[in-house]
Amino acid sequence: MTRAKAKLTSDWKDGFLFVGNQLALDFLNTRPVQDGEPLELLLDFEALLRWFQAAGLLTPGQRASLQKQWEGSARARRTVEVLRELRETLRNETISWENGEALHRTMVEELNQLMADHPILFRLKASERAASTEMWFAPRQPEDLYAPLAHSAAMLFAHADRNRVRQCGQCVLHFQDTSKKGTRRWCSMQLCGNRLKVAAYAARQRLRKP
Secondary structure (H helix, E strand, O other): OOHHHHHHHHHEEOOEEOOOOOHHHHHHOOOOEEOOEEOOOOOOHHHHHHHHHHOOOOOHHHHHHHHHHHOOOHHHHHHHHHHHHHHHHHHHHHHHHHOOOOOOHHHHHHHHHHHHHOOOEEEEEEOOOOEEEEEEOOOOOHHHHHHHHHHHHHHHHHHOOHHHEEEOOOOOOEEEOOOOOOOOOOOOHHHHHHHHHHHHHHHHHHHHOO
């Protein structure tokens, strides 16, 4: 596989974009813009479960079990609605936070309530050389899906360098810049970086013409 193809594969997983380098940001990016119009990727509970699996939060078995038990239920539909609402609240909060504003109390209270009601668990892992702990997510009902998203959003606001969290200069996607220089300005080379470079090259060519 060529490097370009490998990069494209890493950006898209099962129809979803993963360019944010942070779970909460990838969650924001489930409503990109295509041809000038917002594109909703979390259309229903099945799509939500596909995103969770693509994000590495659910195993195929967990996804199948949740889908079989809850798809089509009022609780599943409500969970999708709540998560969409949370996503847009997080989007507005993230944009203002990126611009240097303090977190709003309502956002803090909402995330704290979600984490209290749906906490992330930890478990011990041991090998012959060392022991460690890892976060553990074992959903049994639709509302359990709130847990990793609320936790990730809290970690973003508490620990990320806001100067390295930004919106793409060419589209609506958000990302955390993990590059050494911290000068990344687009969501990915495949999506917007190439377009920006082509536009810059065309502008230079126009300037060179007599």
